[in-house]
Amino acid sequence: DAGVIQSPRHEVTEMGQEVTLRCKPISGHDYLFWYRQTMMRGLELLIYFNNNVPIDDSGMPEDRFSAKMPNASFSTLKIQPSEPRDSAVYFCASSLRNRNYEQYFGPGTRLTVT
Amino acid sequence: AQKVTQAQTEISVVEKEDVTLDCVYETRDTTYYLFWYKQPPSGELVFLIRRNSFDEQNEISGRYSWNFQKSTSSFNFTITASQVVDSAVYFCALRGSQGNLIFGKGTKLSVKP
Numbered sequence: 001d002a003g004v005i006q007s008p009r010h011e012v013t014e015m016g017q018e019v020t021l022r023c024k025p026i027s028g029h030d031y032l033f034w035y036r037q038t039m040m041r042g043l044e045l046l047i048y049f050n051n052n053v054p055i056d057d058s059g060m061p062e063d064r065f066s067a068k069m070p071n072a073s074f075s076t077l078k079i080q081p082s083e084p085r086d087s088a089v090y091f092c093a094s095s096l097r098n099r100n101y102e103q104y105f106g107p108g109t110r111l112t113v114t
Numbered sequence: 115a116q117k118v119t120q121a122q123t124e125i126s127v128v129e130k131e132d133v134t135l136d137c138v139y140e141t142r143d144t145t146y147y148l149f150w151y152k153q154p155p156s157g158e159l160v161f162l163i164r165r166n167s168f169d170e171q172n173e174i175s176g177r178y179s180w181n182f183q184k185s186t187s188s189f190n191f192t193i194t195a196s197q198v199v200d201s202a203v204y205f206c207a208l209r210g211s212q213g214n215l216i217f218g219k220g221t222k223l224s225v226k227p
Contacts, residue, residue: 033215042220056213105158108158
């Protein structure tokens with residue numbers, strides 16, 4: 001079975017540009033999570049969805065960040081406008097409630113904003 | 115408040131040594147889940163184990179073993195006879211009532227030949 005798929009794997013953009021990160025969760029999973037990993041802050045949750053509905057977005061840094069999940073097999077995380085401090089690895093993860101919430105992570109998107 | 119503390123930032127051992135990675139957690143939830151993830155140099159996060167708060171049995175999987183002690187709020191991870199391929203950053207995480215995982219800062223393990 002395919003795992004969590006993220007694209008792109010690497011993104012380099014200039015400050016002020018819009019960035020869109022994409023995620024396809026494992027088929028059948030009902031939870032989807034977006035995390036950010038930096039050296040300074042470690043792994044931190046940005047937002048998560050249950051059955052395509054955002055449940056907790058308290059980790060989203062500011063209004064420049066938005067996330068959507070239009071259907072069970074696709075989610076996006078958008079940064080507009082991007083800033084150098086947004087440079088990080090962004091992970092998407094999915095889980096299934098009746099598997100006791102084991103989260104399976106995608107390979108991550110390494111974002112560099114210059 | 116929920117918190118995971120991995121006091122060991124970096125550990126370096128020589129191949130075949132045993133090594134224990136410490137994890138201490140804080141939560142007020144009566145039901146919770148604890149996890150360990152491995153992040154090798156390639157960057158992906160690999161799920162290793164999940165433990166429920168109501169199951170304190172220790173677990174062994176090959177060279178890996180986990181010691182869960184509610185009395186000390188600890189969930190330590192031991193690698194027996196370490197190998198170079200075990201070199202990675204290891205994260206302990208807690209899932210509470212809110213659904214998300216709260217990660218520790220991670221312990222970087224270097225296994226030298």
